[in-house]
Amino acid sequence: MSKSKINVGNFFEDFRIGQILRHAAPRTVTVGEVALYTALYLPRFAVQSSKAFAQAIGYQEAPIDDMLVFHLVLGKTVPDVSLNALANLGYADFKFLIPVYPGDTLDAVSEVIGLKENSNRETGVVYVRTTGKNQRGETVLSYARWVMVKKRDKDAPVGPAIVPDLPKAVPPSELGQAVPKLNVAAYDKALAGSPFFWGDYEVGEKIDHIDGMTVEEAEHMLATRLYQNNSKVHFNQYYESQGRFGKRIIYGGHVISMARALSFNGLENVFHISAVNGGKHVNPLFAGGTIFAWTEVLDKAEIPGRTDIGALRLRLVATKDKPCAEFPLTGPGGKPDSAVLLDLDYWAVLPR
Amino acid sequence: MSKSKINVGNFFEDFRIGQILRHAAPRTVTVGEVALYTALYLPRFAVQSSKAFAQAIGYQEAPIDDMLVFHLVLGKTVPDVSLNALANLGYADFKFLIPVYPGDTLDAVSEVIGLKENSNRETGVVYVRTTGKNQRGETVLSYARWVMVKKRDKDAPVGPAIVPDLPKAVPPSELGQAVPKLNVAAYDKALAGSPFFWGDYEVGEKIDHIDGMTVEEAEHMLATRLYQNNSKVHFNQYYESQGRFGKRIIYGGHVISMARALSFNGLENVFHISAVNGGKHVNPLFAGGTIFAWTEVLDKAEIPGRTDIGALRLRLVATKDKPCAEFPLTGPGGKPDSAVLLDLDYWAVLPR
Amino acid sequence: MSKSKINVGNFFEDFRIGQILRHAAPRTVTVGEVALYTALYLPRFAVQSSKAFAQAIGYQEAPIDDMLVFHLVLGKTVPDVSLNALANLGYADFKFLIPVYPGDTLDAVSEVIGLKENSNRETGVVYVRTTGKNQRGETVLSYARWVMVKKRDKDAPVGPAIVPDLPKAVPPSELGQAVPKLNVAAYDKALAGSPFFWGDYEVGEKIDHIDGMTVEEAEHMLATRLYQNNSKVHFNQYYESQGRFGKRIIYGGHVISMARALSFNGLENVFHISAVNGGKHVNPLFAGGTIFAWTEVLDKAEIPGRTDIGALRLRLVATKDKPCAEFPLTGPGGKPDSAVLLDLDYWAVLPR
Known part of the structure; x- marks a missing residue:
């Protein structure tokens, strides 16, 4: 019952x-x-x-x-x-x-x-x-x-495999829909914190966001509850102490938000994430770890019909306990660097 | 002075x-x-x-x-x-x-x-x-x-003992006063998360809410300060390290709120606590403990004049570091189970 | 680049x-x-x-x-x-x-x-x-x-030394500007928590605020981020573990706010900090420390043109892991007591 x-x-x-x-x-x-x-x-x-x-x-x-x-x-x-x-x-x-x-x-x-x-x-x-x-x-x-x-x-029967055909990237024509037509003349670069607009970024450019932020148990649990995300592995030390890692796993989205906030230093005018092309949580994070981040400009695009904003395709990489001056990504043998937490491919927009 | x-x-x-x-x-x-x-x-x-x-x-x-x-x-x-x-x-x-x-x-x-x-x-x-x-x-x-x-x-004189006569339970006629007349037809069960309304619960039914939540020092102190509750035992490790337990005692209300939130799983439409008949903080909780909870339906009542909502009298039991599949309450010799934190008797309302 | x-x-x-x-x-x-x-x-x-x-x-x-x-x-x-x-x-x-x-x-x-x-x-x-x-x-x-x-x-050339002439204290004529003309008759002392108005405080009076509050890592980091204060030393345990103290340093403003909140007990009607004359963060605080506070009334002043409010010049001292019944300030040899965190000299206003 x-x-x-x-x-x-x-x-x-x-x-x-x-x-x-x-x-x-x-x-x-x-x-x-x-x-x-x-x-x-x-x-x-x-x-x-x-x-x-x-x-x-x-x-x-x-x-x-x-x-x-x-x-x-x-x-x-x-x-x-x-x-x-x-x-x-x-x-x-x-x-x-x-x-x-x-x-x-x-x-x-x-x-x-x-x-x-x-x-x-x-x-x-x-x-x-x-x-x-x-x-x-x-x-x-x-x-x-x-x-x-x-x-x-295990023995339950299931239907035939169906795998959807999903685009590798969101096309530029679909970007910027959540951004109203901007009055760029009123955009105050000094108040925003940087003189760099769309034209100032180049494909291939890499930016080490330099700062790092340590995560505490109380913080990631407050965040994940704020999102009403009740996934079990984030909250219950009684069970997790007996689990795979012996400790609570931090919600992967917490790493994304922290890395995005760290990326302000270098991307001050890149105010909007317009689309995500793909992303991978490469390794789990636990409380006590310090998150660092770096960004690579993968591509640039004009957005059809928009002269106010342009798009940058960015790779955002977050690491644990590893500063990013050398842009860590792959380790020995081409495998992911064991310090890498996140490898996110997204389109962002900023004023032109 | x-x-x-x-x-x-x-x-x-x-x-x-x-x-x-x-x-x-x-x-x-x-x-x-x-x-x-x-x-x-x-x-x-x-x-x-x-x-x-x-x-x-x-x-x-x-x-x-x-x-x-x-x-x-x-x-x-x-x-x-x-x-x-x-x-x-x-x-x-x-x-x-x-x-x-x-x-x-x-x-x-x-x-x-x-x-x-x-x-x-x-x-x-x-x-x-x-x-x-x-x-x-x-x-x-x-x-x-x-x-x-x-x-x-100790020697200060005091007056004669006066003990008020308090009701053992709030009568159904006094329930639901904080609930406006509901348009139950507009209550979307899928959005609320459960198909079960008042008629679906039975007296004697027990529900293990299955999830558990570990509490950190920062969390219970943030909560208790949010309530502007300045009771000393929750905040001051300097004094509590010399006290009865050697550590800060978590505000009992923090356990109530956590257990109530955990009880969503199984009581999704039981959206309002209308009255509390009685309650006991059976044991103190300290940071690091994981709260689990279970509920027993003690009674059901129609509310005079209300066809939109009905009342359930519920026992909400919270435990520390003890899952509730077996509905822990009493231990050996009829004493409370030492894992029990809270034993709360309340009236809740939900749509009929 | x-x-x-x-x-x-x-x-x-x-x-x-x-x-x-x-x-x-x-x-x-x-x-x-x-x-x-x-x-x-x-x-x-x-x-x-x-x-x-x-x-x-x-x-x-x-x-x-x-x-x-x-x-x-x-x-x-x-x-x-x-x-x-x-x-x-x-x-x-x-x-x-x-x-x-x-x-x-x-x-x-x-x-x-x-x-x-x-x-x-x-x-x-x-x-x-x-x-x-x-x-x-x-x-x-x-x-x-x-x-x-x-x-x-080190060898970069710099200009001649210029040290501004700053007032030792804000004069009473400049206080209370952020306080509208008050209807003191409508100020409910019982609701505010104390019968004591401006006339009830005396120069030289010292108040031990008695309560203490322990600070956790998650708390001071939440606070400092709330203020969008990105000073590095507060957040990055990876770097600080190799630093001067081996741990994150708590933002000095966190101590000010905590001491101010503790000072409610004894200063309930002193609702507004009008000016700060000077202040010193005497020692750093780290997570796990318990903040205590005491106040001395340094001066009293009428505010020209204001009969609704008066000013108190207060010294607010915060300590770490040291109750303030004896108003700790200086230690042996006239040096600051090593438990003192903060020594703040400010003007506050309250109803007359």
């Missing part, structure tokens, strides 16, 4: 192609979340930090940080999609489509777009397309994500 | 029957408190989480979480009532009477309704009726509480 | 007399920041805690805590002024000039008003006048500050 009321999460054999998962816990995001996000990561991008700055260039209000929007949307999907996941495998076709402002309410829906059992029959890969919407039903964020999920029963 | 300006708290012999204590520090509760509360406990009840959801069913705004209201009211009483308390003994006739919304200002008044010296003459039990009011003077919360308070002077 | 985009901070020889530094990251301060500030320090002053209380006596809203305003303004100056500082030497002529309310946006400008190379030629003292402004361009806070900054190159 009682067991039936508990959500123990879906297992691989519970998913069906085309299945629509309406996720629980709609959330009104407010200046309270914004303040906590600042306290957790030290972001300093002027557009998100100042209502006056944002309004001067054409926003209705200071928009909510893109990654905070992402974490809130992702958090809702956890109970239905990844409570029994062993690994977060990838993201693709990940686009921010409208700005989110304090007072907006977010909810999320996912559609199962791919299923592929692994050869050991104990796990399978679940592909979902998740859509975050605001209280007017407008899509604010859309992304494909795939995770490795346990089977409840 | 200077000593006289310091509040060292009232001792047992300072209290008088009928004494009115107007507590300091009125507090405007905002979306800032709401965000922090989310980050501290991971509550996911849709009514409190989403303005859009709350308004759709008949609330003016997303109401403030009941336990956050309670913590804020209780915090105000500490300097006058329990600064010299050795134990928090009980609660009765504890009712939420109007919703609290962001922007409301709370203050609190207590009346001394009972006094009983203990036989050792070193302590006594103080009973107060505390009333939390909003900026319009409306009572939002009312409860009786009794605490064991030290005497300043 | 990439190096040029990184801010490594100014060195002593980079500063010029009369140089104007417009600091980055304008910041809208909201109720989110207010809630976090409460959770970090446990302030209980009624004016800042309650919109209803503040409005009853003549404020437009509950004003933002003075020290939160200061931290936000100071945080902005760090990347330009003190990223290469070895010591924060002093403050003078530090005045709050208009109340800041939730929704206001702050930015900051500094002018270099003094430069003096040290005799070792490896460092020099930089004096700045920093002005914090709101979104209407009104000055909310103005202060002079001097810090010891490293030279990049």
Whole structure:
């Protein structure tokens, strides 16, 4: 009787192609979340930090940080999609489509777009397309994500493998949708902290963001709860002490947000993450580790129809306990450097 | 001269029957408190989480979480009532009477309704009726509480023992006052996270909420300060290192809020604590402990005049470092299980 | 190429007399920041805690805590002024000039008003006048500050020493500018927590604030990030483990705010810091330390033209792991007591 009321999460054999998962816990995001996000990561991008700055260039209000929007949307999907996941495998076709402002309410829906059992029959890969919407039903964020999920029963039959065809990168024509037409003349570079606009960055350029930030248990748990992400591995030392690592694993999104905030030093005017082309959590992080980050400019693009903003395709690499003056990425034998936590490929926009 | 300006708290012999204590520090509760509360406990009840959801069913705004209201009211009483308390003994006739919304200002008044010296003459039990009011003077919360308070002077004379007659349980006719008439048709079960309404719960049903949450020093201190609760034992490691346990004691209310948030898994639509019949902090909690929780349905009741909501009388038990699959409560010899932290008896409401 | 985009901070020889530094990251301060500030320090002053209380006596809203305003303004100056500082030497002529309310946006400008190379030629003292402004361009806070900054190159030539002439104390005629004309009749002493007004304090009076508060790593880092203060020594255990102390140094402002909040017990109606005459961070604090505080009334003053409020000149002393019943300040040989963290000389106002 009682067991039936508990959500123990879906297992691989519970998913069906085309299945629509309406996720629980709609959330009104407010200046309270914004303040906590600042306290957790030290972001300093002027557009998100100042209502006056944002309004001067054409926003209705200071928009909510893109990654905070992402974490809130992702958090809702956890109970239905990844409570029994062993690994977060990838993201693709990940686009921010409208700005989110304090007072907006977010909810999320996912559609199962791919299923592929692994050869050991104990796990399978679940592909979902998740859509975050605001209280007017407008899509604010859309992304494909795939995770490795346990089977409840190894012998449970599953359907044929279906792997969706996902783009390797979001095309420039789809960038900048969440940015209103900017009044660039009103964009105050000194207040924003840097003279460098789109034209000042070159493909191949690498930037060591120099600073590092140590993460404490209380911090990553506050963050992950703020996102209403109830993934078990982040919170329960009683269980994790008996687990794979002996300690709580920090939510990978915490590393993304910290690396993004560290990247302010060198990317001060790169105020908006427009799309994510792909990303990998290369190694787990635990409390006590210090995050460093560096960026490589992979590509530059004009955005069709936009003369106010341009796009940079950036690789953001975060490391643990390893400064980034030498841009660590691969170690001996071409394997990833063991200090690398994150390797993220995204499109960002900044004024031209 | 200077000593006289310091509040060292009232001792047992300072209290008088009928004494009115107007507590300091009125507090405007905002979306800032709401965000922090989310980050501290991971509550996911849709009514409190989403303005859009709350308004759709008949609330003016997303109401403030009941336990956050309670913590804020209780915090105000500490300097006058329990600064010299050795134990928090009980609660009765504890009712939420109007919703609290962001922007409301709370203050609190207590009346001394009972006094009983203990036989050792070193302590006594103080009973107060505390009333939390909003900026319009409306009572939002009312409860009786009794605490064991030290005497300043063992030989100080005290009056005759007076013990108030308090109800064992709040009657159903007094429940649901803080819930506006709901438009249940607009209550979206999928968004709320569960198909189970009032009719789906049975008396005697037990629910293991399965998840656990480890508590860090920084977290419980942030919470307790958020409530402006200045009880000394929670904050001062310098003194506590020389004290009874050698470490800071976590505010009992932190355990209540954590257990309540954990209980979302299985009670997703049980969105409002309407009344508390009684409760006991069975054992203290210290940082590093992992909280688990389970619930038993003690009773069900219709609320006179309400066809939109029904009431469940629930026992919420929280444990430390002990999963709740076997519903731990009593140990050998009928004594409380030493892992039990909290045994709370409350009335909650949910849609019918 | 990439190096040029990184801010490594100014060195002593980079500063010029009369140089104007417009600091980055304008910041809208909201109720989110207010809630976090409460959770970090446990302030209980009624004016800042309650919109209803503040409005009853003549404020437009509950004003933002003075020290939160200061931290936000100071945080902005760090990347330009003190990223290469070895010591924060002093403050003078530090005045709050208009109340800041939730929704206001702050930015900051500094002018270099003094430069003096040290005799070792490896460092020099930089004096700045920093002005914090709101979104209407009104000055909310103005202060002079001097810090010891490293030279990049010992042999770099520098100009002649110029040391500004700064007042030893802010005169009473300049106090209370950030306080609207108060309706003192509406000031409810019971709600504020004390019967003591300006007339009740005497010059020479000392107050032991009795309570203590232990600081955790997560707490001071959350605070310092909330202020967007990116000074390196507070966050990076990887580097600090190899540094002077082997651990992260807590932002000195965290100690000021904690001591100020502790001082509520004895100064309940002293709701506003109007000016700072001078201050010294006597010793660094590290996580795990417990802060205590005491106050001495150095002077009392009427404020010209104001019959509603009066000023107290207060010395606020904070200690580490040392209760303040004996008002610790100097140790053997007249040197500062090694437990003293802070010695702050400020003007505060309270109702008459």
